[in-house]
Amino acid sequence: MNEPLNVRRRVREEQVLTDRLQSIKETSHAMHASEWHNSRMRTDVLLNQLKTKKAVTAELEQQNKELLLLRRARMRDFLEEEAKEFERQLNAMGLAFCKEF
Secondary structure, X not given: OOOOXXXXXXXXXXXXXXXXXXXXXXXXXXXXXXXXXXXXXXXXXXXXXXXXHHHHHHHHXXXXXXXXXXXXXXXXHHHHHHHHHHHHHHHHOOOOXXXXX
């Protein structure tokens, strides 16, 4: 170790700076990972809410379609029964009407 004192001091200072720079890089990486994780958690919540909202909307649309079909079928049955009753009343009075097929 015949190095001059100023060279050893300079090497030691460079090593300290390198160690600090490495520590800053590691901290920065950890901060970026943490920010990404936090934003991902917020985004996941929003995506889950959006997915749930879409599922509920689709289910409501399907229920409305089924309800509309059911109402149409009930209305058709009602009108058929009403037409039959009207025809019976006309027959009871000795009247009839022409049916086109």
